[in-house]
Amino acid sequence: xxxxIASVQLYSLNVQFAADMAGSLDKLAALGLxxxxxxxxxxxxxxxxxxxxxxxxxxxxxxxxxxSDELWTPGGTVPxxxxxxxxxxAATVGVQTVIDPFVxxxxxxxxxxxxxxAARLNEAxxxxxxxxxxxxxxxxxxxxxxxxxxxxxxxxxxxxxDERVRLELDLYWAAAGGQDVPALARSLGSRLVAVHVKDGAxxxxxxxxxxxxxxxxxxxxxxxxxxxxxxxAALRANDAVEYAVIEYDKxxxxxxxxxxxxxxxxxxxxxxx
Numbered sequence: 431x432x433x434x435i436a437s438v439q440l441y442s443l444n445v446q447f448a449a450d451m452a453g454s455l456d457k458l459a460a461l462g463l464x465x466x467x468x469x470x471x472x473x474x475x476x477x478x479x480x481x482x483x484x485x486x487x488x489x490x491x492x493x494x495x496x497x498s499d500e501l502w503t504p505g506g507t508v509p510x511x512x513x514x515x516x517x518x519x520a521a522t523v524g525v526q527t528v529i530d531p532f533v534x535x536x537x538x539x540x541x542x543x544x545x546x547x548a549a550r551l552n553e554a555x556x557x558x559x560x561x562x563x564x565x566x567x568x569x570x571x572x573x574x575x576x577x578x579x580x581x582x583x584x585x586x587x588x589x590x591x592d593e594r595v596r597l598e599l600d601l602y603w604a605a606a607g608g609q610d611v612p613a614l615a616r617s618l619g620s621r622l623v624a625v626h627v628k629d630g631a632x633x634x635x636x637x638x639x640x641x642x643x644x645x646x647x648x649x650x651x652x653x654x655x656x657x658x659x660x661x662x663a664a665l666r667a668n669d670a671v672e673y674a675v676i677e678y679d680k681x682x683x684x685x686x687x688x689x690x691x692x693x694x695x696x697x698x699x700x701x702x703x
Contacts, residue, residue, distance in 0.1 A: 432669045436693055436702040437465040437491070439626065439677040443685045444469075451477065455485035461690050467624075467675050468492035468523055469531070472511050475519035482524070491598070491624055491673060492525035496554045496565060497533050497547055513554055517561040527564045527623055529598050530554075535572035535637040538583040548590035555594040566596035566623060572637035574607030582607075588618070598675070600626040601664050602651070606633050612663040615671075624673035625665060627692060629657030649680040654692035655699070665701045674702040 438458060440447055447454045458466060468489040471478050482489060494516045500507040520528045530551070537543040547567075554565045573584035581589070584607075588597070597618055603626075604611050615622060630651040636644035654661055654676065665674060676692045678685065696702035 432671075433700065433703045434625075434665065434671045434674040435465055436463060436696055437467050437624075437673045437675045438463060438689050438693075439467040439469065439493070439675050441469045441493070442676070442678045442681060442689065446685060452481045452484055455481050455487055457686050458689065459485045459487055461686070461693060463689075463693065464488070465490055465673065467673070467677075468525055469494075471523050471525070472516055472519040475522040479523050489523055489525050491527045491529055491566075491675070492520055492523060493529050493531040493568065494520070496528065496530040497550045497567075498530075513557050517558055517563055520563055521561055525563070527566050527596055528554075528558060529566040529568050529596075529624075531568045532570060533567075533572075535575065538572045539576050539639060541578050541586070544578070544583045544586050545590060548587045551587075551595050552590075552592040555592050559594065564594060564596055566598050568598040568626070569600050569607075570603040570637065571607035571635045574604070574609055575635055575638040582609075588621075591621070593621070596621050596623040598622075598624040598626065599664075600628070600677075601659050601661055602626065602628040602630065602679075605659050606635050608635065611660050612667040615664045616667040618668065618670075620670045622668050622670050624675050625671055626675050626677045627654050627661055627665075627696065628677050628679070629654045629659045629661060629692075632658045646680055650682075651678050651680055652682060653688060653695065655695040662699055662701055 466489050495510045498510050501510050558565045574582045681688045
């Protein structure tokens, strides 16, 4: 079995990262990590690249919007950057696969909405190719809230994707979506480039139609291997996975200690290098 490379999604430490980018990356490097997953990199690409180089880290994957016309911010919605700007920034940072991290739940509730998401991903893959890059999609749980002709919205979208589009499976959120997570990981075949490694109790899908709004502060996530998510089985289910990306939506303690604990689990179990 090919062993994935350990990484960490920088959103997990967004507060620390905003306060001290270089220092935060140095701490991750000191844990033995050599790769991270970038977020919010479009407007600070040169700064992030310099900090990565200084810490001896690279960001082969990164999250950026590709499928939404507008983005929510605390100050209101703003236009999403054009894909070309995203890809230029990715090339500066060294990101090889640009992954859209979130599409509004309502767009997953209709067949037309799902087909539009797949079409946009295919268009993004074509545009990315001219930059020497690939694109991907990162799920939460809304993709599994409704089905069409016996297939979840996620499965419908995947069936309509260009073979160049890659996927990053968030194991925690797939479980919240009611999925057999190892079976889903296996079914995605060679397009599964990465998984998000996070653990905790399996919760009800907070993005199902009619569900109350999610309060991230109520999430009780744990170190990898301490919760109910079948992380090891999912990672062993698909040899195509290149990156095991540690992430906490809500870190239970000191985030650097939390990342270290999950990294220790992955390496002790032979699930990441």
